[in-house]
Amino acid sequence: MAEWKDKCDNEFHLQAGGISMPDGVDWKNVYEKKPIGRNLLKNPAPHGVTHQEPPPEPELSEVPPDYSNSPPPTEPKGDYSGWVKTVGNLAYEDVNAPPGAVVCYVPGFSWLTLEQKVDLVAEGLWPQLLDDFQPAIAVEDWYEESQLHQSIYQLQVRLLGSDGQTVIKEFTSNPVEDLENYSHTWKKVSHVFSGYGPGVRYIHFLHRMKNSFMVEFHSTLVTGSSVVVKASK
Template identity: 60%
Template sequence: MSAVDWKKRCEAEWSLQGAPMPDRLDWKSVYEAKPLGRNLLRNPSPHGLSKDTPPPEPEVTDVPRDEPPRFEPEGDFTGWTTSREDLPEDTSGIPPGVVVCQLPQYSWFSMEQLVDLKAEGLWEELLDDFQPDIVIQDWYEESQLHECIYQLRVKLLGADKKTVISEHTANPTEDRSTYSHTWKEVSHVFSGYGPGVRYVHFLHRLKNQFMVEFFPTLFTGSSVIVRPTRSSR
């Protein structure tokens, strides 16, 4: 196929009529990179779980297991930058004079990725002029550990990786009066964000609890997808 044919193929399959498609690009390479419509995050489900299957029920025992204590969730976090923040014990609800043998210990486990949109096959004219929708989606376990167990912060960054062009945060509060133990969706669509976007910084934090045993809050299906469409502005 000729360069013109590859360009026409990209335009037709991604419905990019009206979007800037400069002739200087190697449209065969762009087509093979498939930058539109696919998940640009690496390793979106480190725990090996699917949102189409209920989260596993935690195993609770009466005595500690004969093994070193664990303070971080298990999983293959290849592609993610991870960190842990231990939180101080909350003694606010304990009446004066009451002796407590053990309090739950909480921590945040943070996971982040930086997506280079140009390296993934997108081009400057498309990002600056057409500004296709950038769709964020994530699923976390309704674990009942605490009233706040999940936080999300996604930033669209400029070429210097520092300038924030658009940002979305989510910090949902859990209803602990009922127990459904399902996956909960968090999503957002960036549209009309303006020119200059070159990177997407995706960061979410999930709360864990340690009390005799370690209880994590799990997640699955994280995604950053650039659609070949744009919302009305």
């Protein structure tokens, strides 16, 4: 076990960072799972895009799609393995049309919610590290500025206790978009948890992306989702 303990220290620079390395830890498991410095989220880019490149421009059909034989889409195409996915439709908004005007189409909006719960101990971290040292936990996410609405993205990250329910610390983000200027770019949301206190055993990561449907389906994409435990406070 001393061999694996030395390997962990060399790999993660634990003692140099002031982290104690008790003998009761399964250091072979820690070394193999490499829980420090890697992304603990599964499938961080479910839509198959990266923030290193500009978001794809929406493709508009010359002829409106025919949905007579199949229902319109309710979510963007993607691989959602590793995520718990839900789609929730929102009520139609009131349209302030002038008297006598005929409203042909009203935009409908929905939220695509993706969430994961990370078991920190199962990922290779040990209780003494989480309770005594309380390493920094860095969260990052990137969303597409899709211009669909003033509110197109929400993020909620919670540090949970051993029961997987008790919230010890929480970070939320609900940005408001500037619709006056077209800026079809990736936007970064990030936060670092530190000094959160003892008892953290799980991380619950949840983000929502707003989609719209008016004749055609338009989505808001996400990528680069990450939760990383640092070898520092």
